[in-house]
Amino acid sequence: MKQDKKLEPSEVTVLVVDDDSQVREIVSEFLASFGYTNVIQAKDGKMAIKLIQNPSQKIDIIISDWEMPNIDGLTLLRAVRKDPHRNHIKFMMVSSQGSHERMKISKAAKSRVDAYIVKPFRKNILQEKMNLLINNKEDPQAKEFERAINGEPAGNTGDPNSGDQMRQLLERVRAELEAKNYEEAIRLCQVAADLFPSDADIYFYLGKIHDSMGRSDEALKYLKHATKLQTYHVGAHTLITDINSRRKSS
Secondary structure (H helix, E strand, O other), X not given: OOOOOOOOHHHOEEEEEOOOHHHHHHHHHHHHHHOOOEEEEEXXXXXXXXXXXXXXXXXXXXXXXXXXXXXXXXXXXXXXXHOOOOOOOEEEEEEXXXXXXXXXXXXXHHOOOOEEEXXXXXXXXXXXXXXXXHOOOOOOOXXXXXXXHOOOOOOXXXXXOHHHHHXXXXXXXXXXXXXXXXXXXXXXXXXXXXXXXXXXXXXXXXXXXXXXXXXXXXXXXXXXXXXHHOOOOHHHHHHXXXXXXXXXXX
């Protein structure tokens, strides 16, 4: 999909890759309702690579699950980016809230993923992402997500020393949390929040601290605020899922 002109969904061929047949069908049905009439499916990365290596198979966009048997989404992404005839394909990585691994996803970011989407997602979210891809526009949350997975602060005050200041504060918060000095960790977070009110990491740590203290309601409040500030905050999503799972099992 190299052309700069606006494309219609009916002109685009989408490859949906997921080892769960039900997920493939749901995504394909969503795409069909958006007007994407050329949708093909692959049950895993191995089958997807065979389709990619077939020169007669047109593919413009790949929507691939992260975790799959045989060949996972990251390996598939690398194969696409290394193929000189296919490296222009738009790639959307799909991952679940509880399956993020910082180093793996960091490598995915360096391999240029054009869009990210976290399961479970609503139909309209997928449509928004597809509209960005077919119009050659950036996913506005992609850079934000890359900052999160590479451990960079979300906030930007314009001060070149602000990033260092934030890192130092969060290091102190982590140290107090490990030492179980919860009140001091909370105080440091409050200091950080006064300086960097839009930084999601602060509220993630407040959530983590309150969870460690057994205050799950307070923890969820801060964690949800973190995800409002930074939609793809890996740690916050993972801890929310963990807390909800513990509540269901208790």
